[in-house]
Amino acid sequence: MSRVITFSRVFPKYHPKAGQPTGFIEKIFHSIYKDKPSMFFDAKLGNIWLDPHLTGEKHHTIRNGNRWKVGDKFSPRVWSDKPYNSKQIILSEDLEIKQIYQIRIWRESPLNWRIYINGEIISAPKISELAANDGLSHRDLLDWFNVPVEKNFEGQIICWSDAVSYGFR
Numbered sequence: 001m002s003r004v005i006t007f008s009r010v011f012p013k014y015h016p017k018a019g020q021p022t023g024f025i026e027k028i029f030h031s032i033y034k035d036k037p038s039m040f041f042d043a044k045l046g047n048i049w050l051d052p053h054l055t056g057e058k059h060h061t062i063r064n065g066n067r068w069k070v071g072d073k074f075s076p077r078v079w080s081d082k083p084y085n086s087k088q089i090i091l092s093e094d095l096e097i098k099q100i101y102q103i104r105i106w107r108e109s110p111l112n113w114r115i116y117i118n119g120e121i122i123s124a125p126k127i128s129e130l131a132a133n134d135g136l137s138h139r140d141l142l143d144w145f146n147v148p149v150e151k152n153f154e155g156q157i158i159c160w161s162d163a164v165s166y167g168f169r
Contacts, residue, residue: 030058115130
């Protein structure tokens with residue numbers, strides 16, 4: 001039995017791009033379907049058309065905690081309307097988790113961030129790669145994980161694509 005992971009269609013309220021589309025649906029599709037479909041079918045809602053202007057891929061998601069392991073399966077979903085008050089749309093068949101990385105985001109000051117993958121600090125170019133693999137820009141990733149100064153975010157990078165390799169095991 002797989003668990004559900006829901007993805008946000010819009011940036012959260014605290015983000016500078018609050019309410020704007022994330023493009024996560026399209027980016028997940030670009031990651032898992034190489035032929036880049038323009039629509040998919042949901043049994044309850046019918047055809048769902050994807051925005052052809054949104055590009056990029058989303059090969060993983062970053063989640064709080066330590067609940068996932070390689071080989072687990074999950075059902076990728078989005079809310080049809082308001083989160084927790086609408087039906088969920090299933091984006092694809094269950095996806096297998098191919099890789100897991102531990103992530104820690106530490107904000108020492110308003111402008112000084114440190115991100116660790118599997119205990120190793122990563123450079124700005126690697127943060128940009130992390131952001132792109134998560135379907136975000138470098139700045140959007142930092143704004144998404146806008147942890148308070150001197151606090152940590154600790155969780156997992158959950159990869160469903162073989163395209164991801166951070167070189168830390």
